[in-house]
Amino acid sequence: MKILVCISNVPDTTTKVKFVDDSKKLDVNGIQWVINPWDELALTRALELKDDAANGVQTVTVAHVGLVSSDPTIRKALAIGADDAIRVNTESGDAYSIAAQLADAVKDGGFDVILCGIESSDHNGSTVGGMLAEFLGCPSVTGVSSVKFENAQAVITRELDGAKEILTLPTPFVAVVQKGIAKEPRIAAMRGIMMARSKPIKVVEPQAIDSLTEVLGYEMPKARAACKYVSADDAGQLISLLQNEAKVF
Amino acid sequence: MSVLVFLENWDGKFKKLSFELVSYASKVAEMLGDQAIALTIGKVEDPELEKLSTYGAAKVIAIENEAFKALDDQAYTSLIADVALKTEAKVLVLANNNTGKALAPRLSVRLKAGVASGVSKLPVSTNPFVVYKKVFSGKAFANVAIKTDVKILTLAQNSFDLIESPKDFISEKLAIKPDEQLLKTTVKEVQKQTGKILITDADIVVSGGRGMKSPDNWGPLVELAGLLGAATACSRPVSDEGWRSHDEHTGQTGKIIAPNLYFAIGISGATQHLAGISSSKFIVAINTDKDAPIFEAAQYGIVGDAAKILPKLVDAVKEMKSK
Ligand SMILES: Cc1cc2nc3c(=O)[nH]c(=O)nc-3n(C[C@H](O)[C@H](O)[C@H](O)COP(=O)(O)OP(=O)(O)OC[C@H]3O[C@@H](n4cnc5c(N)ncnc54)[C@H](O)[C@@H]3O)c2cc1C
Ligand SMILES: Nc1ncnc2c1ncn2[C@@H]1O[C@H](COP(=O)(O)O)[C@@H](O)[C@H]1O
Numbered sequence: 001m002k003i004l005v006c007i008s009n010v011p012d013t014t015t016k017v018k019f020v021d022d023s024k025k026l027d028v029n030g031i032q033w034v035i036n037p038w039d040e041l042a043l044t045r046a047l048e049l050k051d052d053a054a055n056g057v058q059t060v061t062v063a064h065v066g067l068v069s070s071d072p073t074i075r076k077a078l079a080i081g082a083d084d085a086i087r088v089n090t091e092s093g094d095a096y097s098i099a100a101q102l103a104d105a106v107k108d109g110g111f112d113v114i115l116c117g118i119e120s121s122d123h124n125g126s127t128v129g130g131m132l133a134e135f136l137g138c139p140s141v142t143g144v145s146s147v148k149f150e151n152a153q154a155v156i157t158r159e160l161d162g163a164k165e166i167l168t169l170p171t172p173f174v175a176v177v178q179k180g181i182a183k184e185p186r187i188a189a190m191r192g193i194m195m196a197r198s199k200p201i202k203v204v205e206p207q208a209i210d211s212l213t214e215v216l217g218y219e220m221p222k223a224r225a226a227c228k229y230v231s232a233d234d235a236g237q238l239i240s241l242l243q244n245e246a247k248v249f
Numbered sequence: 250m251s252v253l254v255f256l257e258n259w260d261g262k263f264k265k266l267s268f269e270l271v272s273y274a275s276k277v278a279e280m281l282g283d284q285a286i287a288l289t290i291g292k293v294e295d296p297e298l299e300k301l302s303t304y305g306a307a308k309v310i311a312i313e314n315e316a317f318k319a320l321d322d323q324a325y326t327s328l329i330a331d332v333a334l335k336t337e338a339k340v341l342v343l344a345n346n347n348t349g350k351a352l353a354p355r356l357s358v359r360l361k362a363g364v365a366s367g368v369s370k371l372p373v374s375t376n377p378f379v380v381y382k383k384v385f386s387g388k389a390f391a392n393v394a395i396k397t398d399v400k401i402l403t404l405a406q407n408s409f410d411l412i413e414s415p416k417d418f419i420s421e422k423l424a425i426k427p428d429e430q431l432l433k434t435t436v437k438e439v440q441k442q443t444g445k446i447l448i449t450d451a452d453i454v455v456s457g458g459r460g461m462k463s464p465d466n467w468g469p470l471v472e473l474a475g476l477l478g479a480a481t482a483c484s485r486p487v488s489d490e491g492w493r494s495h496d497e498h499t500g501q502t503g504k505i506i507a508p509n510l511y512f513a514i515g516i517s518g519a520t521q522h523l524a525g526i527s528s529s530k531f532i533v534a535i536n537t538d539k540d541a542p543i544f545e546a547a548q549y550g551i552v553g554d555a556a557k558i559l560p561k562l563v564d565a566v567k568e569m570k571s572k
Contacts, residue, residue, distance in 0.1 A: 013386070014520055121524075122384065123384055126350045127353065131357060131358050134354065134357075140323070141322065161259070161266075164442075167436045169433055169435070178347075179498070212362070212363030212395065213393050214396060216394050217391070219391070221390060227534070229550050229552065232554070239566055242533070248453070249477065
């Protein structure tokens, strides 16, 4: 069994974002790039599955669409424990083009389980995983909080509004994972960091694929009205403000 | 031509989210000079379907077949894509929940239609087709142009007001047999959450953080929520430590919500927490630290000890309700 984890390279979650070029581009100055938090958890789960020999996982591969500047993030995934990596060498466009590039790069890789995160913390698309599955023509399941194997069968927990479902799917499939998939992201140990240096990153040249959408420009959120304070001694006053001023009840 | 809105149902019933979707789709249709067509898959009785026309659906297409009982991404995609082609849909609208997140991307590839997900407002313009959407977990917004002939939008829950614009109830029931080859998802077990307001559905959410100090102090918070008909929520460390259940955790790595009112009690307001709640219409912060970042996001604040303040709020709500 081979597992693939798709990783995106995003600004650290504490980054204060700023834009340049007439608000058309992210100001990358001083940004610390990390593996998208969901993908880090997906990778952790893939490695947990590999750890248990009963699951018969031979390799865990990571795939990324991006330029050579993403290599430190890919190396980090290798240091955490991925066996090898595939990078499609192109500036990532919209979700459609990312998924199309990924599909082309991995379609002949013999992957049985493909894990994607529920959203990347930059564009908040929540779309690459499902698109990849459609390009590959394989089943998908979104909102996955658990993946395990029982008698060589993938058993998946899916979280829908108001219900949790336990389901099975034949391989290959794409699972789009969310909270619960792994507890804490696995961190790289010194040995892993050393080993990562010699692990292969296969660089694939991109296909000619156009984006279907385009960001015309960014805006900062509108400033909220300043906070109105109510004295702690008179806390009940808050309720009448909420009722009469904010009119929320 | 049409704007096609896909609606899931919960045991044959719709919920507020469904009517938000129909309201949104019919406004988009109005902008385009088209009509909104609602599509449901599953067993829904006529009186329930009729509600969709109240919010502007010019037609309701209902597909009923036991085989579609469970969500199978491929089978559903194939069905919705067929209906989209038949109705000459120019825009498809789905919810930005896990069902919509499962289907919208597959439909995008199938129909070669650009997607903008998590929109909360009507398109900025329809020619070019530009929508405004949240990016960087709420730290910024983007104007995104969708360049394809067919467009797909997923709507953030609780972000679009219900608009009644009653139409005649016209329904079409389709008995479609699924392509057995496509049905690959076998659901073994369904665990329904019952008796609890889902935090994604709630108009009011009362949420506690590490400042609640201990799992034993939650009584007044839960009581306040109960009195307000609100859902309870918490910050990540609170669910990590098992003080509250995991489905209550809000934030970047938990649930992303947009209630009318969010109480952040003993929550510092870390950016990852704000990422899940910054679309709330009103935020109330209660915190002992006057410099806590949550006060920058809040419209109403009380600097003080949650343990002392919560009982006072409970009393004030009781008094309000007795009037
Ligand atoms: C990748 C990543 C993702 C994350 N995702 C999330 C997420 O989805 N959701 C999330 O919540 N966090 C998330 N976090 C964690 C986040 O950074 C914060 O650590 C967390 O939100 C803090 O929770 P808290 O506010 O409850 O606790 P604290 O930061 O410890 O704050 C407690 C607050 O309570 C106040 N307080 C203390 N005593 C009292 C009292 N008696 N009465 C009233 N107030 C009091 C304090 O002044 C303080 O402001 C994430 C972190 C990372 C790195
Ligand atoms: N550039 C990329 N390269 C590889 N995988 C990606 C890339 N962008 C997004 N993904 C995957 O798709 C998931 C969802 O991203 P998105 O649809 O952009 O919100 C991420 O969690 C990753 O698993």
